[in-house]
Amino acid sequence: xxxxxxxxxxxxxxxxxxxxxxxxxxxxxxxxxxxxxxxxxxxxxxxxxxxxxxxxxxxxxxxxxxxxxxxxxxxxxxxxxxxxxxxxxxxxxxxxxxxxxxxxxxxxxxxxxxxxxxxxxxxxxxxxxxxxxxxxxxxxxxxxxxxxxxxxxxxxxxxxxxxxxxxxxxxxxxxxxxxxxxxxxxxxxxxxxxxxxxxxxxxxxxxxxxxxxxxxxxxxxxxxxxxxxxxxxxxxxxxxxxxxxxxxxxx
Ligand code: ADP
Ligand code: MG
Numbered sequence: 001x002x003x004x005x006x007x008x009x010x011x012x013x014x015x016x017x018x019x020x021x022x023x024x025x026x027x028x029x030x031x032x033x034x035x036x037x038x039x040x041x042x043x044x045x046x047x048x049x050x051x052x053x054x055x056x057x058x059x060x061x062x063x064x065x066x067x068x069x070x071x072x073x074x075x076x077x078x079x080x081x082x083x084x085x086x087x088x089x090x091x092x093x094x095x096x097x098x099x100x101x102x103x104x105x106x107x108x109x110x111x112x113x114x115x116x117x118x119x120x121x122x123x124x125x126x127x128x129x130x131x132x133x134x135x136x137x138x139x140x141x142x143x144x145x146x147x148x149x150x151x152x153x154x155x156x157x158x159x160x161x162x163x164x165x166x167x168x169x170x171x172x173x174x175x176x177x178x179x180x181x182x183x184x185x186x187x188x189x190x191x192x193x194x195x196x197x198x199x200x201x202x203x204x205x206x207x208x209x210x211x212x213x214x215x216x217x218x219x220x221x222x223x224x225x226x227x228x229x230x231x232x233x234x235x236x237x238x239x240x241x242x243x244x245x246x247x248x249x250x251x
Pocket of ligand 2: 042043044084162193
């Protein structure tokens with residue numbers, strides 16, 4: 001599914017302009033990293049794409065359809081969103097949490113197919129053995145996998161993730177990023193915010209660099225120039241190549 005963002009701006013109620021004239025587009029199979037300093041507008045952008053925040057100017061289109069014209073259920077069947085921190089960690093089981101992701105597809109009660117979808121996702125995310133555990137008893141890495149499974153249960157075409165690897169050790173960071181890359185290869189359109197620009201450069205085929213609410217630079221690997229990184233983060237860096245990956249090393 002194409003996502004077309006045209007010249008959007010967003011100000012919070014106190015008047016703070018968090019996004020200024022942002023335009024970009026992504027399509028099925030893309031994995032887009034949204035990077036920038038703390039406070040640059042990354043989370044605000046994801047929330048606008050998921051309509052948690054309503055843009056005042058500009059337009060967002062999914063394929064040919066304006067975002068604002070979709071019902072909440074229609075939207076939830078196209079876009080899934082995983083916030084940075086889950087505010088309420090419930091005592092629901094892993095299984096029931098993932099089943100909640102089926103809600104946009106369920107009419108009255110879950111069908112056997114819904115339960116089957118949940119089981120398949122529990123297997124794919126290596127959650128079967130803890131399917132009946134309450135969420136509140138899980139580690140951060142396990143919870144992150146549960147939230148990804150719940151989002152995938154929506155069978156979305158576009159997946160938005162706010163700092164999905166922020167609290168994970170490097171082993172689990174790799175697992176999550178490899179899974180997201182697989183999903184992109186299967187045709188999902190993935191947008192994530194991420195602080196680790198080395199991981200962004202390695203796993204994401206596109207990048208948006210935000211600076212104080214403006215799109216400072218965008219593109220593919222070639223966007224990771226020392227000048228761009230220095231300007232974006234106000235640090236000096238060296239960039240070297242290692243086994244087909246670029247490595248960005250602060251001086
Ligand atoms: P990031 O995710 O890149 O760290 P955010 O999108 O969370 O940045 O925030 C962008 C800017 O908007 C920041 O300066 C932040 O202080 C401001 N901001 C975020 N939420 C609110 C809010 N509810 N009211 C006013 N300003 C906000
Ligand atoms: Mg944020």
